[in-house]
Amino acid sequence: MIAFRPLADDHPDLAHSPLLRAALLTLQYAQEHGAIGLTQTKAFKRVFVHWAVENFAWPGKSAEEMFRYNKVINEYEFPPLEVLHYLLITLRLGRHFKGEFRLTKRGADLVQSPGRLFAELIPFFVLQIDHASYARLNERPFGKWDVWMNVINVEADHGTTERALFAAFYGEGPDWDNAGWRDMAAFSSCVLRPLEWAGLLVQTAEDSGGNSLHHVFKTPLWRSALKLDTDGMLQPIRVQ
Incomplete structure (x- = not known):
């Protein structure tokens, strides 16, 4: 049996999750800017991809390292963001509307609630996703x-x-x-x-x-x- 315990929004151990941090930053960005622009293939536009690379502080993928050889980075070249985008849409925390990614009511409700977002996001990501689908x-x-x-x-x-x-x-x-x-x-x-x-x-x-x-x-x-x-x-x- 695997059970995830509920955690308070201010629980200090939540800071250990790169995916939770990236999700919070993405939802906050969409809320503050009204939306995130999408390409014709419904990927995040490069302006946000670059922002994500610089702000996610993803382990093993520092902005300096990623921009050293590629001055332009697309969503598919930053796998954590590509997976997160899929998760947010699948869990109905965001939606695509008229060429933009916008928060749903559920997504907006969880922007200031890391503990609840963890409970929505992490068990689904770990246990339900086909992880081979984005592996090399x-x-x-x-x-x-x-x-x-x-x-x-x-x-x-x-x-x-x-x-x-x-x-x-x-x-x-x-x-x-x-x-x-x-x-x-x-x-x-x-x-x-x-x-x-x-x-x-x-x-x-x-x-x-x-x-x-x-x-x-x-x-x-x-x-x-x-x-x-x-x-x-x-x-x-x-x-x-």
Whole structure:
């Protein structure tokens, strides 16, 4: 079982969610400007895409890095915004009208309510979206969220590695430097990355003998927002 606990609008752990922060900024921008302009293909216009790149503070996608090689960025070149756009329309927090993205009443009601927006946005994003649809390889790992999240709850409680998590589900052997890299990529794209975008996990990279070793940790938001069957198996964190 996976249950998301309700969080107060001023709960400090909400700050760990990049997707929630991006959604709040987008809704606030649409409210302050009346609307966000759309292209002929109903993507956000570049003026807003550039604003989003500069203001989302997205992990691993700083404005400096993204503009270093591309002075013009389209929505599809900034995947977090493309996914967020889809989410806001699907959840009816915004709508397309006469070439513009405009807030719905529901969207306007949630602009000043981060806790309620989290409850609307994050469970749907993590559990209902086909994450392979926006991944580079469009391949899905075998498994389901109830198993993935309950195992990660235990395995990553005091920190682990991407490879160790993969092995916990699928066995030793596959890695980024052998024939199993596609399986690793599917697991990373469809399981770990959505949890990181939601703000429930965080990854850090360490250079180890020329290879990048990815460490995975649960954020405080995981602990405050989730109620899982394996919670009783967790060991208290010792304070030195």
